[in-house]
Amino acid sequence: MKKLQRTLSLPGAIAVSVGGMLSGIFVLPGLAVGITGSSVWLAFLVASVCILPAVLSKSELATAMPKSGGTYVYIERAFGPLFGTVAGIGLWLSLLLKSAFSLVGLSAYLYVLIEVDASSTKGIALIALLIILLLNVFGVKKVEKTQLVIVSISVVSLIAIIFLGANSFDSRLLDPVFSDGSSGFIAGVAFLYISYAGVTKIAAVAGEIKNPEKNLPRTMIVSLFLITTVYVFVALVLVGNIEASVLSTDIKPIHTLFQSIGGNTFGYIAGVVGVITLLSMANSGILASSRFPFAMGKDRLMPGFLGSVSSKFMTPIPAILTTSGLIALAIIYLDVVKIAKLASAFKVLMFIFNELSVIVLRETNAQWYNPSFRSPLYPYVQIFGILSGIVLLTFLGIMPLLSVFGVFALGFFIFLLYGSKTDRSGVIVNYGIFSFLFKGSNSKKEASVKRKESKEVVNADAQVVVPLLGEESSPEMLVEI
Structure with missing residues (x-):
């Protein structure tokens, strides 16, 4: 059986991980200001702290099972194929819908560059999808090189605006810090949590990373630190230069910030950077999301052809094509902005399951579980992650919670079709207290x-x-x- 080649270096892996998160700063801060006020920078910081347990837990799991598939593999091995199917389907849909959201979200920044109507925006999104599809089919190495260039341009632009914006910072614009009290602040943290959802995405392509035992935890921890630093300082400069009333409904806040500091020329630059950054998220999203059906196809929890690898390009072409096809349908027919936010709630739930998986695998003393990286402060870090995740889920609203049940139902249905005859069982069944x-x-x-x-x-x-x-x-x- 052909296997995925390990071609992703540490810088390339960090680029894929960061590229999956950078788009958050281009769209979300303005809307978050409408929820929590000028404390948006602090909300970014707290959200990062809440995501840290998932990063540490997933780093441990990934070094014990360095295979493509990520969370699907970990939950399937800990809880069994039924929960693994639910996790794989949910995370697959979540990532591909976010990729579709990124491609359609190009419109806000494309308006800065060219005048386009709704139909043209979808056409441009589909063309961008085709380009990214070809990059992924031809090989991860090519994706890595492209991702490095895009992420470098985006990060340099954001760092530059931090220094330029600091010179015109007006502390009077920070009042009020908390526009809706503590409840509004927690809601803001929950809203911004999705900005960090891509930090553990790199585990889905663990099978293609060189020296995964060392590079996987390094990638996730370094990526979280880098993106948190960028988010916090950009958000602080943003609220210190632009009034909250202007930002609260702005879906292209980076363009607004650039334009306020450097005029139309800077605004045009922000438009270009915004477009390529959103393309970057779609790029890393397709790369990671296609590995879920690939891993499930190999485990016979989905049609077997999805688990095949091209003999010429050494990439899972059927899984990539299937994922891209669903993204295209979402771009054409769905309100992907709302769906992407609802799918994010399921990702929060999956982070909770990651932390539970670490607890299950450690407490059952499974003989084969021997990760090269172990989460510090176990189990307190995992308990904090579980409790904070539950709190954030409650602040996301009713519809995201309902979407979680919907994905559970879909995963259960697919398991009945393809996975009910599997012989495997989870560690919790074989060794656990249940x-x-x-x-x-x-x-x-x-x-x-x-x-x-x-x-x-x-x-x-x-x-x-x-x-x-x-x-x-x-x-x-x-x-x-």
Whole structure:
């Protein structure tokens, strides 16, 4: 079976991770000012603290299971294929809808450059999607090079505006700091939480990262630090240069900031940077989201062809094409802005499941679970992440919560179609404190197997017996040797 090649270096991995988050600063700060006031910079900082447990937990999980698929793989191994299917479908939809949102969101910055109507905007978004699709089909190495250029331009532009905006900073514009009290501030944190959702996205392409045991945790931690620094200082300069009443409904705040400091020339530059940054998010989004159906196809939880790799380009072309097709449908037919925000609620829930997965895998003492990176301050970091995630979910509103149940239902339906016959079970079933709930069914299955004098098929692709060499980090490593 062909495997994905490890071609992503540490700088390239950081670029993919940062590129998936930079778009947040180009769209969200103005709307967040309408929720919490000039404390938007502090809301960015608190949101970063709330996301840190997910980063540490996912870093640990990724070094124990450095395979493409990310959260889907971790939850599937900890809780079983049913929850893995739900997680994979939910995160796949979340990422692809955010990619569609980024492509359609180009319109706000395209208006700065050219006059386009609604139909033209969708056409441009589809053309951009086609270009990104080709980049992903031809190989991650090419995606890495493109991503590095785009992220570098965006970061340099934002750092420049931080220094330029500091000279015209007016502290009087910061009043009031909290426009709607503590409840408004927490709502602002919950709203901005989606800005950091891409920080752990790189784990979905773990199978393509060089030296993943070291580079995966480094990528996520460094990316979170870099993007938090940019978010906080850009937001502070923003509210110190522009009145809150102007920002509260502005969906292109970076253009507004650039124009207020340097006139129309700077505004035009912001338009260009905004367009390429939103393209960057779509680029990294397609790269990461296509790996979910790829991993699920390999595990026979979705049609098997999705788990195949091109012999020529060594990329999962069927998974990339399927993902891009759904993004195209979303661009054409759906109100992707609202759907992307609703899907973000499910991503918060998945971060909670990541933290629960670390607890399950550690407490069950699964023999194969031996991550090279271990989350510090366990389990307090995970408990904080779970509790803060629950609080933020409640402040996102009813519709995002309903969308969570909808994705659960869709994942359950797909599991019934493709995954119900799988032989695997999660660690919590095999080793956990809840295993007694499954003893009856397991004993019946074992008795049936004995009567038929057949043996359990661990993996249909395995044709040889592989000895334990002492360095395997997970059972999946044995299958792919």
